[in-house]
Amino acid sequence: MPKIVDVFEMLPPDDIRHTISTPEGILHYQEVGSGAPVLLIHSFGPQPGVTAWMIFRNVLLELSKVRRCIALDMPNFGLSGPVLYDEPFHDVVVRSALSLLDHLSLDRVPVVGTSMGATVALDLAIKAPDRVRGLIVGSCHASTGGDPYLLGPFPSEVQRLFDEAQLDPADCAHTRRLLKALVYDESLITESMLEAIQAFRTSHLDHWKAVAQSTSRSHSNLADLSAIDVPMKIIHGRFDRMVPFEQALMLMSYVRHADVTILNQCGHWPAFERPVTFTAIVEEWLDNNGW
Structure with a gap:
């Protein structure tokens, strides 16, 4: 079982932190462990107060025992950026991920993405299928700008809270409401975590x-999903108030070989909120595919 570290750690230890310069600006990533590589792309949340380490750290502590884990801070999140764009944001991150893979001389890797990072992973598999060995995605839309819902309201509750929080990154009350809506177990959002995120946001106003x-220009990927032919696993929280879990079923209907796991008592951040279960699913899926 992975050791659960204090939730207020925004950045990893210095010895696993790295940056590179790319056309998409400065990219920050963490690399830990050895063995077969896997790329992880983090979730949506208060911007810029979300980092790959904050979302994936407990997953990385366990997964890195047997694998080389590379976790990317998306542009304008964490320590990556700043960068300006006028196009689908996920396309910007796809180019960033490809720049990172090129820098590390990695031809083809399995990609684990949650939320916004999962949409990037799907976009990456569509635009550069020769670079993606397999996908674990979830808590996501397929498309920049979102996909139509059958049952859930659009925009979602959390999207509205995010928009409010973005108006003033120094407004602690809005950040607190957003964070608590992102998880099922609100006790995970401690005051020390909130303080750390607020400090991070206000120190990275650029x-x-x-x-x-x-x-970010809207662009639908729905018509291209059926072309994805690599192994694919979908993990989604039952109580996701950002992207309702009906989206997991929608993805499965387009990618008919994909399997879905719905995590009960879990919100929009499965890797953060249910790290033990999330890691076990990832490890089993990688092992079953021989990676």
């Missing part, structure tokens, strides 16, 4: 300004 000055 990232916040870059997003405010950029435009």
Whole structure:
């Protein structure tokens, strides 16, 4: 069982932190462990107060015992960026991920993505199928700008809270409401975690300004999903208030070889909220595929 570390750690130890310069700006990533590589792309949340380490750290502590784990901070999140764009944001992150894979001389890897990172993973598999060995995704839309829902309201509750929180990154009350809506177990959102995220946000206002000055163009990937032919696993929280779990079923209907696991008592951040279960699913899936 992985050791659960204090939730207020925003950044990993210095010895596993790295940066590279790319056309998409400075990219920050963490690399830990050895063996077969796997790329992890983190979730949506208060921007820029979400990092790959914050979302995946407990997963990385266990997964890195047997694998080389590479976790990317998406542009304008964490320590990546700032960068301006006027195009689908997920396309920006796809190019960033490819730049990172090229830098590390990695031809083809399995990709684990949650939320916004999962949409990036799907986009990556569509645009550069020769670089993706397999996919674990979930808590996501397939498309930049979202996909139509059958039952859930659009925009979702959390999307509205995110928009409010982005108006003023120094507003602690809005950040608190957003964070508590992202998880099922609100006790995970401690005051120390909130303070750390607020401090991070206000010390990286150049990232916040870059997003405010950029435009993410909507683009649907639904028609291209059926072309994905690599192994695919979908993990989604039953109580996701950002992306309702009906989206997991929608993805499965387009990618007919994909399997779905719905985690009960779990919100939009399965890797953060249910790290033991999430890690076990990832490890079993990688092992079953011989990676």
